Amino acid sequence: xxxxGFYYKQKAKQLAKPRGIFGRRVAKQLNAVHQLEYDFITQExxxxxxxxxxxxxxxNGALLSRxxxxxxxxYYGIDISKDMVKTASLINKxxxxxxxxxxxxxxxxxxxxxxxxxxxxxxxxxxxxWRNVEKAVNEIKRVLKPGGKFINxxxxxxxxxxxxEAAYHGFIVYTLTELxxxxxxxxxxxxxxxxxxxxxxxxxxxxxxxxxx
Numbered sequence: 001x002x003x004x005g006f007y008y009k010q011k012a013k014q015l016a017k018p019r020g021i022f023g024r025r026v027a028k029q030l031n032a033v034h035q036l037e038y039d040f041i042t043q044e045x046x047x048x049x050x051x052x053x054x055x056x057x058x059x060n061g062a063l064l065s066r067x068x069x070x071x072x073x074x075y076y077g078i079d080i081s082k083d084m085v086k087t088a089s090l091i092n093k094x095x096x097x098x099x100x101x102x103x104x105x106x107x108x109x110x111x112x113x114x115x116x117x118x119x120x121x122x123x124x125x126x127x128x129x130w131r132n133v134e135k136a137v138n139e140i141k142r143v144l145k146p147g148g149k150f151i152n153x154x155x156x157x158x159x160x161x162x163x164x165e166a167a168y169h170g171f172i173v174y175t176l177t178e179l180x181x182x183x184x185x186x187x188x189x190x191x192x193x194x195x196x197x198x199x200x201x202x203x204x205x206x207x208x209x210x211x212x213x
Contacts, residue, residue, distance in 0.1 A: 035124070036196055036197050040120055042067060042111070044202075045067055045071055046070075050073060051073045052074050052145075053067070053078070053121075054078070054121045054143070055077045056077075056121065057124070058077035058084070059088070060084060061084075061088025068095045069177050074103045077101070078105070079106075081108050109136050110128075110166055115142045116142075116143065116145065116148075118144055120141055121151070125155065127172075128172050128173055129172070134185075137186060138185065141187075149204055149205070150183065150204070152197065152205075154203070155173075155199060156201065158175070159197075159200055179203050186207050188213035189207060
């Protein structure tokens, strides 16, 4: 493997699960790169008040901090990286101490939350790392309230052609149709919106208003 290939492989690992100094650096880079996604989520959350909001894969917690500064909701976050939980907890120390935010280390396939806990669940660019999509979708459905929304921001398979990191370390990429189809298990109402970046979309699913069984 070339030196450049080794670099991309290591960066891909950090994108999947940031850790250490390199991971913190990558998390900061993601904040800079994904401002359009952050703007989209901020606008979507604007309509909610006193809602329960969960971010899946919060990295250093910058977006949660932004939302908590803007809107009076109860914020939660899960991330598979222990290092990111520590970093995000420091950044959001005041919100955590005030009881407005709770962060924990957890996998989307198995979260520590009760059934129908959240009005909104969102994630940005984490779907590529879900190892068991069916389990992840079922878990989102379980903890989302009837009528609640799941917002998935992701780059499509076509968009990944520009990113060499995707060729390494287990990225699983999807077409827009595949992204929409995989989320139909949450609810029949699935829509997608362009977020002003080529081949990058927000897929929004409203959970069916039926009793969880």
